[in-house]
Amino acid sequence: xxxxxAAEARDEGFVTAETAVALPVLVLLTGVLVWGVLVGAAQxxxxxxxxxxxxxxxxxxxxxxVLDAARNAGPRGATVSVSEGGDTVSVRVxxxxxxxxxxxxLLAIDVAATASAVREPGTTGGGDR
Numbered sequence: 001x002x003x004x005x006a007a008e009a010r011d012e013g014f015v016t017a018e019t020a021v022a023l024p025v026l027v028l029l030t031g032v033l034v035w036g037v038l039v040g041a042a043q044x045x046x047x048x049x050x051x052x053x054x055x056x057x058x059x060x061x062x063x064x065x066v067l068d069a070a071r072n073a074g075p076r077g078a079t080v081s082v083s084e085g086g087d088t089v090s091v092r093v094x095x096x097x098x099x100x101x102x103x104x105x106l107l108a109i110d111v112a113a114t115a116s117a118v119r120e121p122g123t124t125g126g127g128d129r
Contacts, residue, residue, distance in 0.1 A: 031100070031101075034100060035099045035100065035107065038097055038099075038100065039097045039109050039111065042095055042097035042111045043097075043111040043113070045073065045074055045075045045078075045095075046074055046075065046078065046094065046095060046111050046112055046113040047115070048074075049070045049071070049072075049073035049074030049075075049078060049080070049091075049093040049113070050070065050091045050092060050113040050114055050115035051115045052069050052070055052072075052073040053066050053067070053069055053070030053073075053080060053082065053091035053115070054089060054090065054091045054115040054116060055069075055117060056069045056070075057082055057084075057089035057091060057117065058089055058117035058118060058119050058123070059120055059123065060119065060122075060123030063082060066082055066091065067080050067082065070091055070093055074093045074095060075095040075097070076095075077095055077096065078093050078094065078095040079093070079095065080092070080093050087118055087119045088116055088117065088118055088119065089116065089117055089119060090114055090115070090116040091114065091115055091116075092113070092114045093112065093113055093114075094110060094111070094112035094113075095110070095111055095112070096108050096109070096110050096111075097109050097110075097111050
């Protein structure tokens with residue numbers, strides 16, 4: 001009595017069905033992981049841009065040069081603001097990180113960073129060097 005071939009015949013489609021269910025989930029998971037890496041990279045670029053702008057402002061560079069330095073180091077479309085208070089300057093860089101592909105409009109996260117620096121001796125706010 002061999003009933004094994006009948007049992008094997010019933011199991012033949014399981015691998016295909018399991019792959020058909022698991023593959024879209026794996027693709028979605030990969031997309032979410034890539035999006036997370038993009039958000040992290042945008043955050044790091046905001047941090048670097050804020051530091052670059054704060055260093056330029058602390059040196060006494062003109063405000064236009066400070067804004068350019070921060071925008072060039074930041075993510076595309078970043079917004080830069082500079083505030084001065086006494087002998088310190090602060091630069092805030094913010095941007096929106098969008099998901100790749102067609103989901104960019106649906107999945108967007110705002111990232112931002114602020115950096116402060118003490119002015120170098122002999123410099124004044126918004127100097128025109």
